Amino acid sequence: MQKPWEGRFREKTQEFVEKFTQSVSFDKRLALEDIEQSLAHVKTLLRAKVLSQEEADTLKKALEEIKQDLQRGNFQLREELEDVHMNIEAELTRRIGELGGKLHTARSRNDQVATDERLYIKREIKECIRHLKDMRRELIRLAENSLEIVVPAYTHLQRAQPIRLSHYFLAYREMFLSDELRFVDAYRKVDALPLGSGAVAGVDFPLDRFFTAEELGFRTLVRNSIYATADRDYILDTLYACATVGTHLSRMAEDLILWSTEEFGFVELPDRLCTGSSIMPQKKNPDILELIRGKTGRLYGNLISLFTVLKGLPMAYNRDLQEDKEPLFDSLDTVKACIKGMTLVLEGMSVRAERMMPQLGDPMVATDLANYLVNKGLPFREAHRTVGNLIAYLISEGKSLKDLNLKDLKEFSSLFEEDALKLLDPKWVADRRKTYGGTAKEELLRQIEIAKREEGI
Structure with a gap:
């Protein structure tokens, strides 16, 4: 097949240029999409009276046959034809003659x-x-x-x-x-x-692009x-x-x-x-x-x-x-x-x-101890510093929060009461995070149910 643009040229394309410029080695992936849009384009050309019904039927039949050959792996694409578009057009022309060249009317690569x-x-x-x-x-x-x-x-x-x-x-x-x-x-x-x-x-x-879009399943047109x-x-x-x-x-x-x-x-x-x-x-x-x-x-x-x-x-x-x-x-x-x-x-x-x-470790409840003091009226920055001193003491003494009793806690703040000891349980601490999107069990159950509904489970 002659190249579609070679009428203006007086020299044959050098082999290196053909190999360097070809895209068929990778755009062959678009072969079925190219057939799909060509079938829609045939209908559009028929609607515009560029093709007769007989011509449209012949083109459609040949394109469907090429599609089947592609799906079966019986279609050999050639690098010298540059791209997937020209390979399909060349095969179309080989099968039905000059009528194959009409398919490219009102269309550019x-x-x-x-x-x-x-x-x-x-x-x-x-x-x-x-x-x-x-x-x-x-x-x-x-x-x-x-x-x-x-x-x-x-x-x-x-x-x-x-x-x-x-x-x-x-x-x-x-x-x-x-x-x-x-x-x-x-x-x-x-x-x-x-x-x-x-x-x-x-x-x-006179192409009806809205008709073509509907045929190909596009929501709208590029304007x-x-x-x-x-x-x-x-x-x-x-x-x-x-x-x-x-x-x-x-x-x-x-x-x-x-x-x-x-x-x-x-x-x-x-x-x-x-x-x-x-x-x-x-x-x-x-x-x-x-x-x-x-x-x-x-x-x-x-x-x-x-x-x-x-x-x-x-x-x-x-x-x-x-x-x-x-x-x-x-x-x-x-x-x-x-x-x-x-x-x-x-x-x-x-x-x-x-x-x-x-691996949970005692220090992980430190924020909750600080928040406990905040709820007792201590400014957060002071509460943060107080609990920081407590953690530093434990590290220096090689101790754990579990080793402490209420008397020990009061050494760092008189605001600590018996209920503060519950904060040493990481699971209990986790379940205090009940805000929307938090890690409390009841909140996670809600999130899971929503997620299951959203995913159709």
């Missing part, structure tokens, strides 16, 4: 590729949201099963305050719920049809033809959503890597999800979690890569935009794999309450 990408992203975002929901359901299951486990919450990786472990799992569930909302927002922005914008200025055929072909914001939004999921996955991976060490021993990962060492027989490595943490860097890199491509482009379309696809495909593949990997870890890991609960 500029609005064609933008349409393919948007169709592809819409489908992929739905998959990402489905995977996120599966993972959140596992977090809710863990929250239900760990309601009676009280553990240290950490700030600065130092023991801070006692919480029920359910609270921890629900915190990540909230993160991944916000990630879904980012994907929903990206979907809303991508759900606009660019087809019919031509190369840059629109087209001079400006320059923006339609020059814009890749919809990909940036998608890459940002992927990168943020990666951030949250990486944080949880880091927690679980630490918690699975001998030093912590808070969780046990199943053998089937770990690997060993080629030299140290005793090793059991949390490789899935480490790779999730590592692959997050790729998600960031893909986002920055496209930002860098776009930042210096003059309006409108430039071939640089070909570089949008590999970061897009890689990020979507990577984030789906990472979510699935984390879901498997959450399904398979065992929580070791017998290792968690002994």
Whole structure:
């Protein structure tokens, strides 16, 4: 097949240029989307009386046959035809003759590729949201099963305050719920049809773009033809959503890597999800979690890569935009794999309450002792200093709060009474946090029920 643009040229394209400029090696992923939009474009051209009914029927039949060959793996794409669009057009022309060339009427590869990408992203975002929901359901299951486990919450990786472990799992569930909302927002922005914008200025055929949008399932149209072909914001939004999921996955991976060490021993990962060492027989490595943490860097890199491509482009379309696809495909593949990997870890890991609960430690109730004094009328700063002196005394004497009686407490403040001794029980302390979103058992039960309703459990 001759190249569609070679009429103006007097030299054959050099082989290096063909290899360097081709995109079919990666944009072949868009083949089914390209067929889908071509079928809609046929209907639009028929509606505009650019095609006869007979021509439209012939094109539709041939496109459906090519689609079947693609699905069966019987379609060989060729690099010398540059991209997926020209491969399909070449095959169409081979099968039905010159009529195949009519399909590109009122269409440029500029609005064609933008349409393919948007169709592809819409489908992929739905998959990402489905995977996120599966993972959140596992977090809710863990929250239900760990309601009676009280553990240290950490700030600065130092023991801070006692919480029920359910609270921890629900915190990540909230993160991944916000990630879904980012994907929903990206979907809303991508759900606009660019087809019919031509190369840059629109087209001079009476196309009913609203009809095309309805055929392809787009909510609305891209309103400006320059923006339609020059814009890749919809990909940036998608890459940002992927990168943020990666951030949250990486944080949880880091927690679980630490918690699975001998030093912590808070969780046990199943053998089937770990690997060993080629030299140290005793090793059991949390490789899935480490790779999730590592692959997050790729998600960031893909986002920055496209930002860098776009930042210096003059309006409108430039071939640089070909570089949008590999970061897009890689990020979507990577984030789906990472979510699935984390879901498997959450399904398979065992929580070791017998290792968690002994780590609570006396100092973790210090804030509650200070608040006790505040409720007795002492200004918070003075109460903070008083309890700080108490903790410093215990450290210097090698003692624990459990070693103290009411008389000892009164040495630091006469405001302490018998009821202050209840504050030495971390579980009792945790259940004092009854404010909306707190770690008290009754509040967590409410949060779990809401989460189950939201996730359709």
